[in-house]
Amino acid sequence: MINKTKAIVLKRMDFRETSLICTFLTQDFGKVKGILKGIRADSKKFASSVEPFSVNEIIYYPVKTGELHLVSAAELEENFTNIRNDLNLMNIANYLLDLTDSLLAVEDKNTDIYKLLFKSLDALNNQKDATKVQTIFQIRALFYSGFKPHLDSCVSCSNQLDFQVKFSNAYGGLLCSKCMQKDKQSRSIFRGTIATIMHIEKNNFDTLMNMGLHPQIKKELKIILSNFIEFHLEKRLKTQKVINQIDKRINETVKL
Ligand SMILES: [Zn+2]
Secondary structure, three states, rough: OEEEEEEEEEEEEEEOOOOOEEEEEEEEOOOEEEOOOOOOOOOOOOOOOOOOEEEEEEEEEEOOOOEEEEEEEEEEEEOOHHHHOOOHHHHHHHHHHHHHHHHHEEEOOOOOOHHHHHHHHHHOOOOOOOHHHHHHHHHHHHOOOOOOOOOOOOOOOOOOOOOEEEEEEEOOOOEEEHHHHHOOOOOOOOHHHHHHHHHHOOHHHHHHOOOOHHHHHHHHHHHHHHHHHHHOOOOHHOOHHHHHHHHHHHHHHHOO
């Protein structure tokens, strides 16, 4: 059997002298790992250099045992050149790849995340608000992969939420006033931030790119989401660290 599908490159790694091992997010088969033999020895053998976040049409032979398939063809369809010419956009695109890779298990079909990643890269490439793209991606990727925070009732006692609530990473959502002392690390959160997360979960990408985001909510979302994701993925995503360092440097420059 041969599989043919569109695929976004999540990760690439040199293998031996002449080959590459790539992790792809495919449109039809989920996250797939494959070896491209001889690609580094003969650049014309494949019609793509399979750079991270490029979109390719790939053909591969699924192996029966293990998860490393043999990729026989890769043809470049979209390279997102504008992203590659901008360091900040590159860092955000790499973060989206890293998050996708961490959220998904191999060979677990997820067409929604494929579409979301493609649309997010396309928006970055068209110079849309990069922070907004990142926020929408984080919330919708958590939603599609089953990691979404619990926001519609108290995550601990299931009671309706009262006026005072706190957001808990450990419990994975909102705690009511009676339960909030169960997690000393839980933090207060604006009503508007909760409403924005729920709004982003319910609407499609194009609609969301047109919504306004209050700077204060944008800022709070950034903190809440990166802490939540870090907590649940049990490691700080390397790319998130890079973005934090750049943010810090920008802020320092502004102060000067
Ligand atoms: Zn409760």
